[in-house]
Amino acid sequence: MSTSVYSRYRAAFAEGLASALGVQAADIEAQVKPAEAAHGDLSFATFPLAKAQKKAPPVIAKELAEKLSVPGLEIKAVGPYVNARFNAVPFTSEVLDAARKAGATYGGDADAGRGKTVVIDYSSPNIAKPIGFHHIRTTFLGHCIANIYRALGWRVEGINYLGDWGKQFGLVAVGFQEYGDPARIDDMGHLVEVYVRANKRAETEPAFDEKARDFFRRMEAGDAEALKLWNQFRETSIRGFKQIYARMGIEFEHIEGESRYQGKMDAVIEQIAKKPGVKESQGALIVDLPYAENEPPILLKKNDGSTLYATRDLAAAEDRHTRFQFEKSLYVVAQDQALHFRQVFRTLKEMGQPWADKCVHVAFGRIHGMSTRKGQVVQLNDVLDEAKERAAAKVKENQEAGRLQTDDPDKLAEQIGLGAIAFGDLKHKRATDYTFDWDEVVSFEGHTGPYLQYAHARVVNVLRKGGGAPATYDASLLTLPEEQALVREIMRLPEVVRDAAEQYEPSLVARLLLDVAAALSRYYTLGNQERDKRINVEGNDALRSARLALADAARVTLASGLTLLGIPTPENM
Template structure:
């Protein structure tokens, strides 16, 4: 697959500058940036050259403007900057033809071919439901997986369940005290039991000790304990799978910490031999220098039970053996930064060559999510509420003639999902954000429903006209609004690559907002000037504008699909 249109022009511009300066193109290309729209599309600042050339930056830019010639670019100096603007042709035709040829694959590529990325995301605990705060790891991880797939990588997505540890002991002994044997398959009942058991353990050390003892019996291979664990695990998985199906998320692997039961002792022994271990208050810790007040890295508790880091070490070794990954990503909250810092530190101390390929993709917290009753909600409940609120808006818009749909409830589900998912992904990954129902479900502003409406609007225009023709005259798309829209469409492939490299879905989310806003300006320009309407009487002009509308539809659909957001065709 060839370079994306924008990247190709950028590389050609950088190459011509490099040739004129006698420099490697690889040194120049990082310095080519997007220009201010009033001055062009690409820009190269000459400040860094002033000292070596002993000239003022504007003089250097003026001299370069005489030397740099690139087909398809108008090059000129603007003060200390060398700017380039895409010419109407072939840029217009290249952009539209690329979008329409690639379809929903637009934005992707094949540069990841032959490489594997392992992505550990979502990862809820069994015997607990998926709470709304799991939305971050789930949708960020899913989007990153989509981005890498789009770029040709083999993606091994792992839902690494918290299905081992003392918390399961709490559920087990709690079920003995409070559970109904007839409701072992009832997730809601397991949650009730866990809440009661956890509260009691905080008040009664003896009850907490019973939970720990139950977990020790699991690690020792007690048949009855493991059978109960298996039943509760399967109940949780059935509940999880229903939520994931609703979100349109599929994992290549659903595993858990239990997967490494029996595989941790060799890792502990290797740490002891190659790094060193020592006892501290009966626990086994990694013998490394620690910063002041830094907690030690525990491999085993005093009672001999294992911990997260022990299991993560075993998992890292296993995943590298199974997948031979180029990257291994852990999409986990910033709250766990110390855990991953210490985990990676042990891997590096062991000298394992793949240690440098692991990355903690951290994210901030979400605040403000509550039901109408003001209580913290589960993810499934939040999706239900989003659908209900969206349905109110859909029905109101149907009555007012602003929305047309044959299935209001199905559309409400799509809008609700778009509101929740985009409400998360539009924010910088590492930032906290506050969820607001009214904002998330608005059809205006920086929201999922706004983007879905923009996509539906393009579909509506095409449906009314009978679709976009194959043949068109790109030279007719001369309006400033048309050229501005094209300059947003052409950016999707670069946004996808930047988002994958930085593990930052918000880069794609923001680009889609720019595309939708540019299309809205273009489409509504026809309200003030009939000659700017898409469906004009001139057949050739109408055909060109329908093709541009189709390219916009494809770009929005491709981007929304990468984000994991449904793309309704009418609303």
């Protein structure tokens, strides 16, 4: 497994501390934390040692600091802390070389997950319905988590687990028989119209609703005519979905749905019947487990014999483990489904499946405040269209003002619109709710996707004006505080990517990119104020090369991080 620059220095500091204290480095490393920027880069608190040594923590810190000598680190005691600061040489060149050598793969580690497989279940729309804006979180989060695991060397099996089985397809079918145009069965929009109309009618006409239920029962019984019509609806939907996913730059290893497990549920129920057991409750079949007060039971079959989500998810979990022998199986699904997944995983564990603990519900919160100019029924494609339209207006405005150059304003508007929507979601911690605000999301300023895309395009332009990134440079010339601050932000990406994988938290990457862009902006501002501090400084080729190498490492970090988030990286804005 390759080690990042930060990890190497942290490990060296921990080893030095351990040697001075006469303990194992493994016992110390977890206690080495990032220091406050004013005092260094790494910090070790001596409070836990006070009782055993019968000394005040500041005394222990002073004595430890005097004992320590670690190459590349300047070590000092500050009160009860032993702090270490990275010496500019060779630290600076190590960080810049690591980023520039890795290029598009910077932040990743091809060895970290070698030989391991992660299954990621995400997006998962229902067929015969459009992909709604409410699918944005599962789709972008799942895509980003998949990118992060790929970057860390895992084999990723991304599954778009379609809702393609259930009474709603009975509604589409009976609706189509009454309202549909057979010539438009390949038209996704027409199927949606039919479904909306049939659904409204079913709400007020019990007989029509029963007709839909009967159609679904025919599907479950294997009726050839019913399944042929259902399959046509399914193929139409998948074609429509693929167009939207292509627009978002998303591909799945597998597109499959609940229907895959039709005919396989009885075998799973038989397994559960052996352990932990099943029983009848109000005519339905449930898993025989002790339940908490007011906890609904785990339903396997309804009283009419039809199966439920839990049954299909249990069958799917077993199938996925058989197919992929996964190290992790992630379900990127809304927090609302927390009880469902707790119960599914609990059932798997009670069945004696040793891999049950490898199944993880990656839950996320809700989005509030979304509406589009087209009305309240919010389709994801409409949101992407509106984002592009708003971005196009800003592109035109900036072009006319001479602030932006592009040969393809339409393509740029599409890239900015997608970046705005994706980053507007991914910058939030996944477990939290947030309120969508159009003006904030598409702004070129603040914590937004367009701001980061602009930061990337701006540094590309600086490199272009400087004649490109230099092959050689002298890192010891990068002594400005703003330069060293930027180096430290660049350094963080590999650690943050690893943390994001462990926590299933893309917002960590998003927030780091904002920090990189902010440090880069402060560096630009310095150069605007004093000519001798510009990146493309005049009259000093060696200094200009060093600063261009730093700019290039910043470009690599922004490009790599944005790509992990699934956000385009335009080079002109």
